[in-house]
Amino acid sequence: MPDTEVGPVRARGAGDLPVVAFWSDIGCPWASLALHTLYEAMERLAAPVLVDHRAFPLELINREPTPKTIVDVEVAAIAARVPGTGWRRWSAPEWTYPSTMLPAIEAVQAAKLPEVGGLAAAGQLDAALRRAFYRESRPVAVHSVILEVAESCDLLDTRALSAALARGLGREQVYAQLRVSLTPRIQGSPHLFTADGYVVHNPGVHSSWTDAPERGGFPLFERYDADWADALVRRLHDGT
Template identity: 65%
Template sequence: MTSVSSSETSEPYRGPVLTVWSDIGCPWASLALHTLRAEARRTGTDLLVDHRAFPLELFNRQPTPKRIVDAETVVIAAARPELGWRLWSAPESTYPSTMLPALEAVQAAKDPAVGGLRAADELDAALRHAFYADSRCVAVHAEILAVAEGCAHVDVAALAAALARGSGRAEVYAQWRTAQTPGVQGSPHFFAPDGWSAHNPGVRFRWTADPAAGGLPQIQGWEPGWAETLLTRLRG
């Protein structure tokens, strides 16, 4: 689950490769990935992330309700203002009803012709920022490509051609089937090459009541050092 061959990347890599199962529309996954990337930059760790899709809308047979994403976004943004997240500020009619095109684009970007794992991780990070901070509809093909323009390792023309061929869709559905097994607990779930794994590392929370009945997420504990501990372990 965590191995990556040289053919799966378009560049040599010196550091660890983590496999991460997540949904771009999951605020907790976006928080964990931001924490990990920030720590990798701080410590100069050459980290590659192999993204696997945990498509919540396929599991739940419906789009992730905006009220749930909004509630989680507010709680996280208040605790971590450096993220720059805010509630959706664009017209309600432009709110994305699906994250599948964005998830597919990240998978398509893994192709060495598009950029490889580094490009896929850059695109994943950019799409998350576009959604949570800039209120951009990352369900739209043109918007995905516009976001990709800001990713240094993504060949945008190659990505556009790959998406036109349907690249990434089969991978997302195959990963969804794998994610239904007991080994993957949810979004996010991290797996390291040495066997370490963690579901939603760094935070413990509960809902005060059923979200459908007006419940709110309540943070019960933060463990901000998890990323430093993990990267130290991987470098060691």
């Protein structure tokens, strides 16, 4: 069944691990920064959290591909302030740059299926796809590339994922989540929710634009308060 809830559905978790619902687009650099920060906090505190990925598909919301010119300047601004992301400028031929992120987003949703791997596997695949895009300049819109990336995910059954994608599984979830994304409850990518009422959009980021992106403006990434992730992980594990 497609996701219709805003917050995490605890039944999708593994064991007693806490869950955060993370609404985003894989092609959104700000969302990928938030995930990088959250995963670093989990590792530093030795406190794992499951990320329940929900689709905020920018190209469906905006009715156009996300412009490479905007992604490029956002990646540059973020990587300059947070070099630990390991991001690089797009280095592959321009014609291989993804014009859509929907196949990758659908694959993450399909990975939630029990026979593919479940919620933890979906989180692992999402992280691997973002790494392939932001660090390795791989065309993650291509089916074969998605499956190659999936091979690096030890929690995921790649053959089961391939079979699920061949049946179109994952797409229904994306469109169900799109309907929620178009409501005022979701402010943008990323937007985080937890079962105990924590809600935050684009956490820790203080930024503005010199002019509208479509007029050639540049993002001013003025400050990043990364301690939001430590506070969230402690809250989920300790209730503090």
